[in-house]
Amino acid sequence: MNEGIPEQLIRRLSDASRLVPLALLAVVAAVIYVWRPLFHGLIYRVAYSPSLLILVGTTVVAGIALVFWPRMGEDPLESAVTKWSILGTIVVAALVLSVAYSIPAGMAEERSLAQDATADAEAVTDFPTVNEENPRIVPEAVANVQTKGSVSYRQHELGASDIARTEDGRLAWSYPIQPGPFQVRLSGHQRGVLLSDMTAMEDREMQAFDEHEFARGQAMLFHRSADWGLKKSDYWAQYRDDPVEFVHDGEAYMAFPKTGHEWRLTPVPHTVPVWEGVALVHQDGTIEHFDADEAADSEVLDGQRLYPIYNAQREAESLRFRNGIVNQLPIVGTFEGVIEPAGLPSGAGNEQPFTIDLEGEEMAYVMAMEPYGQDTRGLDEVWFFNAETGETVYYETGGDTLLGPERATDIVRAEDTRTDWDTAGSDGEFRAVEPVPVVVDEELWWHSKVVPTDNSDVTRNVFVSAHSGAAVELHDTEAVIDFIEGEDVEDIDEAEEVGEVGTEPADEEEDIAYYVVITDEAGEEVDRIPVAAGEEVTIVDDTDDEATAGD
Incomplete structure (x- = not known):
């Protein structure tokens, strides 16, 4: 009888040792539940990401199973090493599988999102009317400096x-x-x-x-x-x-x-x-x-x-998949109707989607879209997401060529050669920032603000027509509101209409690098000057002795 006591004790200790992992698992689960907001990001992503679900789910299930699996061999240390080796193999296999699966799952997600975005979207022939009383005049950077300093x-x-x-x-x-x-x-x-x-x-x-x-x-x-x-x-x-x-x-x-x-x-x-x-x-x-x-x-x-800005942004980015997955694949795809969000100039200070106020105090997110993969800054479509309901309408440019925010910002700088612009490679005193779309007389304009580099104030607002490239400078709030309401520039105080001076790549002509294109106030081309490769160009303002030169 005495000989059986150690054996019973050993059996009980063995049974108790199996309860230890279960107790630890219960403690871990309780801690995660009590502090669940701290683990929200990981748990949510695992629940709604197929690839993470494969990786983390497989790892957790395999790990728990191996903990409760009987000892592999007589030596406890050797058993633990064996189990860790098995778990490592399973993790590597799960990682390879999750990465492989993420590719088709990601494409399927983009395709489904594009279908959702286009299912109820309405094509319109006119741009939605903006709220003339609520122009976005003060850029965020200027508001931050002035507000925090007050x-x-x-x-x-x-x-x-x-x-x-x-x-x-x-x-x-x-x-x-x-x-x-x-x-x-x-x-x-x-x-x-x-x-x-x-x-x-x-x-x-x-x-x-x-x-x-x-x-x-x-x-x-x-x-x-x-x-x-x-x-x-x-x-x-x-x-x-x-x-x-x-x-x-x-x-x-x-x-x-x-x-x-x-x-x-x-x-x-x-x-x-x-x-x-x-x-x-x-x-x-x-x-x-x-x-x-x-x-x-x-x-x-x-x-x-x-409506979440994140959702609007994701829907717009998915539109490249609206005509199918194969359509936008390299080599086999035709890229028919594939679009992407238009690029913004460096240092613009904002990003898409743009938040503006429409008629009736109805906020909207605007996404300017350009042809995908093209070396162009012209717009193909403009999407409007209702910020209260998520409903969408979009305007197709068709055969028209509309300027995007990047080109519009170039025009803001080009039309004023007297300003010391802060651009790439130069440390100027002023920047053109936060181009946002507005609609004036059913035409799209890009509304930019000129601010000093210290963001201490707004010196003027500049509107550039997405249709013609014509630019208008406005120097006070009343002038901005009058212009958006459709008044002629000649009838607005503190307003100045200017033409566009820009450059355009040359066709494959020998010894000509590009043309300097000069347009009048209406956006009509009045002169085209060929510039040879390596030739220096100087644009002089006759009303001022200052000049700007560049290669």
Whole structure:
């Protein structure tokens, strides 16, 4: 009987040892659940990324199975080495499989997204009418310098800016007044929001709503942050957009557009991003989740942007797949109707999609699209995404050639040779920034702003016609509004119409590198000067003794 006691004890210890991994697994699962917002990015991506699901899912399942698998051999150390070797082999195989599968799954995702984008999109023959009272006059960089230089908070700072609508209907750059130092982020609170008017060159208004703190806010750490509360209250959504800080009936709010994903099974299993609605954060810490219809009907959210910019951008980028996957593949594809977002000039200070205000105080995201893979800056289509509903319309240029934002910015600099421009290879004093599309008399214009390199102010606004290349300089807010309303330049004070002086590549003619093309105010070509290779060109303004030279 005494001889059986050690054997029973050993058996019990062996049984208990098998419970240790199970207990550890339960502890790990409990920790992940309690701190689940910290793991949101990884868990969400694994759940909605086929390739990551293959890699991580296979690794986790194999790892758990090997932990509970009986010992392989008599020696515990040798068994552990064997199990690690098996797990390593499985991980490598899963990695190869996930990489291989990501290629067709990625193409299928782009194709499905392109089909979704075009299914309900409406082709229009006229550009949507813009809101003349809400031009984007002040660039973000200028607003940042002026706003941050006008406020003083000892323990707070202004966070990243976004575009919001004020209570009187104007567009403004909005900022969270968030905790600054690390110690304050641990215990302090976001101190309301600040709005800086973007629709005026002079006498710009700034409003600080900083009397009441947010119980959950930005830059507040861990469970006290708005991000933590959002992920805990709706785990299966992504918050890829910056929040919209705004004020309604004197109370500050933050709205977070939500992006979700859904699985599609054909032609291979894949996922696509979809709109999941909006999360609204109150100052008392309450978080309301609205689906798309509820958000559109909300009085508090009326006029704000609700549709995720991320979704609009992804849909526009997927349009290269709208005529099929094979159509845009190298060698075998014909690239019929393949388009991509138009390029922006270096240092423009903004990116697509552009946010503008349409008639009826309805914000929209605009994507200017050009032919894919072509060495051109001309537009092929212009897409408008309703920022409140996600509905889309698009304008096809057809046989017309419309200038894109990059070419329009070149014209802004070319039409004014007296300005010391800050361009690649030179350290000038002024830049042309933030070209955004506007519609004047049913024609598309590119609205750029000229600012000093220190972003201290806006010196003038310049509009360039996407149809003719004609440029108009405007020097105050009233002139900008009058021009957008369709008044003739001759009838607008503080306005100046200028022609275009540009260059154009030469056809395959010997000894000619390019032509200098001069157009009048109407955009009509008045002269074309051939320039030989290596020849230096100097453009002189007869009204001023300054000149600009270049190779």
